[in-house]
Amino acid sequence: MEEPKTALSIEDLTIQYEKTPVLKNITLKVPSGYIVGILGPNGAGKSTLLQAALGLLKPLSGTIRFFGQPLKSVRSRIAYIPQRQAVDWDFPLTVRELVLMGRYGSLGVFRRAGKQDWQIADKCIELVGLTNFKDRQISQLSGGQQQRAFLARALCQEADIYFMDEPFTGIDLTTETIMMNILRELKAQGKTVFIVHHDLNTADEYFDWVIMLNGHLIASGNMQEAFNTQNLLATYGKVHPGLFP
Amino acid sequence: MSILSYFTDALLRGPTVGSMLMCATASLIGAIVYVRKQSLVGEALSHATYPGLILGVLLYSWLANENDDLLLSILIMIGAFFTALLGLYCVNILQRKLRISGDAALCFVLSSFFGIGITLASHVQFTHSMLYRKAQAYLYGQAATMSDIHIILYGSLLSIVLVAILVLYKEILTITFNRDYAKSVGMPVRKIDTLLFLLTTLAIVVGIRSVGVVLVSSMLIAPPIAARQLTHRFSTFLILSLLIGLLSGFLGNYLSTELSQRFSAQELKTRFIFPTGPSIVLSAAFLCVFSLLYKVIRKRTHQS
Numbered sequence: 001m002e003e004p005k006t007a008l009s010i011e012d013l014t015i016q017y018e019k020t021p022v023l024k025n026i027t028l029k030v031p032s033g034y035i036v037g038i039l040g041p042n043g044a045g046k047s048t049l050l051q052a053a054l055g056l057l058k059p060l061s062g063t064i065r066f067f068g069q070p071l072k073s074v075r076s077r078i079a080y081i082p083q084r085q086a087v088d089w090d091f092p093l094t095v096r097e098l099v100l101m102g103r104y105g106s107l108g109v110f111r112r113a114g115k116q117d118w119q120i121a122d123k124c125i126e127l128v129g130l131t132n133f134k135d136r137q138i139s140q141l142s143g144g145q146q147q148r149a150f151l152a153r154a155l156c157q158e159a160d161i162y163f164m165d166e167p168f169t170g171i172d173l174t175t176e177t178i179m180m181n182i183l184r185e186l187k188a189q190g191k192t193v194f195i196v197h198h199d200l201n202t203a204d205e206y207f208d209w210v211i212m213l214n215g216h217l218i219a220s221g222n223m224q225e226a227f228n229t230q231n232l233l234a235t236y237g238k239v240h241p242g243l244f245p
Numbered sequence: 246m247s248i249l250s251y252f253t254d255a256l257l258r259g260p261t262v263g264s265m266l267m268c269a270t271a272s273l274i275g276a277i278v279y280v281r282k283q284s285l286v287g288e289a290l291s292h293a294t295y296p297g298l299i300l301g302v303l304l305y306s307w308l309a310n311e312n313d314d315l316l317l318s319i320l321i322m323i324g325a326f327f328t329a330l331l332g333l334y335c336v337n338i339l340q341r342k343l344r345i346s347g348d349a350a351l352c353f354v355l356s357s358f359f360g361i362g363i364t365l366a367s368h369v370q371f372t373h374s375m376l377y378r379k380a381q382a383y384l385y386g387q388a389a390t391m392s393d394i395h396i397i398l399y400g401s402l403l404s405i406v407l408v409a410i411l412v413l414y415k416e417i418l419t420i421t422f423n424r425d426y427a428k429s430v431g432m433p434v435r436k437i438d439t440l441l442f443l444l445t446t447l448a449i450v451v452g453i454r455s456v457g458v459v460l461v462s463s464m465l466i467a468p469p470i471a472a473r474q475l476t477h478r479f480s481t482f483l484i485l486s487l488l489i490g491l492l493s494g495f496l497g498n499y500l501s502t503e504l505s506q507r508f509s510a511q512e513l514k515t516r517f518i519f520p521t522g523p524s525i526v527l528s529a530a531f532l533c534v535f536s537l538l539y540k541v542i543r544k545r546t547h548q549s
Contacts, residue, residue: 054429080429087423091280092473092482101422104415105430113415137477157430 006068007032007161007192008053013062015045015052022048023213026062028220030194030209032160035187037207037223038196041236044213046196050163053194054080066161076106079159081150083166089139095149096134099125102156124152129178144175151179162186162193168202180206203227251499263391264455264525265494266399268464270406272490272529274448275465276472276483277410277441281421285348286333287465289355291449293332294325295362295384295458299369301325302380306373315394317379322450325383329446332358359458386457386522388498395454402451406444410483413437418479455494456522467529468493474536489532496532497525 006029013026023045030036038046051057053064055071066074079102102124103117125134128148133141141149147167154162162183168176183193187208197203203210203223210226212218212235219226219234251261278287301324305317332354339350370377382390410417416437419427428434445465452461472485501524508517 051425054425056425056428075431078429080426082423082425086425091422092477092479093422094478097418097479098422101415101419101426104419105432107415109416109433110412
């Protein structure tokens with residue numbers, strides 16, 4: 001049977017905190033094999049959408065499916081790269097231990113990481129260029145290196161869909177280049193990458209597909225078609241200066 | 246007395262090995278509590294055991310006809326475990342339902358439960374004065390009266406904790422470091438949270454026998470702080486914490502016996518007794534200070 005080409009399909013999704021709706025009636029479909037930007041102003045519900053997709057938030061109504069299946073049956077094919085600020089970097093943990101965590105999900109309860117898992121972790125560390133740092137404590141990395149360590153952990157999961165929460169915030173140029181190269185490589189392998197992003201200047205360089213949000217869905221489509229003045233106005237209330245000269 | 250005799254002598258063996266096993270349990274659990282940033286939970290839970298242990302004494306006075314120290318120990322432990330869990334439940338309600346901040350909720354439960362305990366205790370003081378004295382041993386700890394039964398009891402509790410941590414090592418690490426990530430890969434976060442709380446309560450209930458309600462939380466805190474200065478690796482951190490706990494348990498007993506003997510030779514006025522519980526806690530504190538110094542010195546030498 002041929003695999004369905006739709007990586008993510010959301011139907012009539014509504015999420016609320018307390019009693020205020022954060023996202024309202026979202027319906028969209030994203031084909032696989034794209035680098036997808038999730039755009040919108042602060043409080044537009046970008047991270048909320050991502051958390052709901054990962055099952056961290058319970059929606060009020062609506063369904064989210066990956067490759068036509070509910071999250072539960074495809075969890076091993078999905079990798080999450082949280083915001084760097086989400087964890088305590090003073091935690092007693094080395095880079096290798098952090099990256100190895102990516103293997104834990106597929107091991108399941110009771111099984112321990114074996115030699116092969118460590119090898120995969122080391123390979124992913126090499127991919128993100130942190131081999132010389134792998135025995136360091138994680139607080140001894142720069143912000144960009146920490147972000148790369150998170151990416152390496154996700155790569156270890158050997159997933160088909162990647163969710164990244166603001167990975168390009170406050171990182172160096174080296175990291176940005178390394179990360180973009182890896183993401184393009186993933187895309188070439190037919191994987192799908194979702195990125196919550198707020199810098200509009202880099203959007204059309206990074207993404208092939210955009211989801212534009214402002215409490216509700218403004219647009220979801222090909223970069224060339226959806227990323228236009230009209231949609232930007234609807235999303236941000238104004239067009240970002242310098243974006244369209 | 247030779248060091249070996251602390252492990253062979255029939256009188257010294259109970260307190261020494263018993264305390265060591267108890268400290269190992271407390272510091273291993275403490276290491277996890279420490280990285281979860283819940284050190285205050287230990288303090289609140291330990292004080293919340295007090296009303297429970299008095300209730301255990303009352304229950305014993307109804308049930309037992311003759312002197313049965315083991316039954317008393319067990320009833321006290323069950324009572325302590327029960328009110329500690331009740332305390333934890335109250336903290337949860339205060340925090341989740343009534344939106345009171347974590348530290349305020351913990352301190353409130355700590356003081357009010359301890360207050361209830363003291364009130365109950367002053368009642369028991371007159372109705373069952375013999376039992377009251379035995380229960381008071383739990384307030385400041387009384388390692389000296391521990392026997393081989395305690396070694397078996399604390400040994401099995403340590404094994405339970407060890408097995409739980411070995412089996413769930415990767416889950417505990419992932420949930421503690423990055424909760425949302427753990428959820429995203431489908432780990433049973435809630436269940437493991439509950440298990441860790443149960444184990445923490447267990448470690449505290451075990452600990453109050455030798456170092457007491459008031460001081461037990463320091464056994465959950467000092468060894469992990471010491472261990473944290475010496476390593477950056479999570480597995481090493483857990484092992485070091487356990488070893489430092491073992492060492493504190495031994496040193497506390499050793500120093501308490503040796504120093505008390507040395508100073509008791511004098512006349513009564515100048516007599517100085519080193520109680521075991523506080524000696525254990527102080528040993529752990531000293532080990533903590535040493536490792537902090539070690540870290541500072543190592544940092545200095547690295548820089549120059």
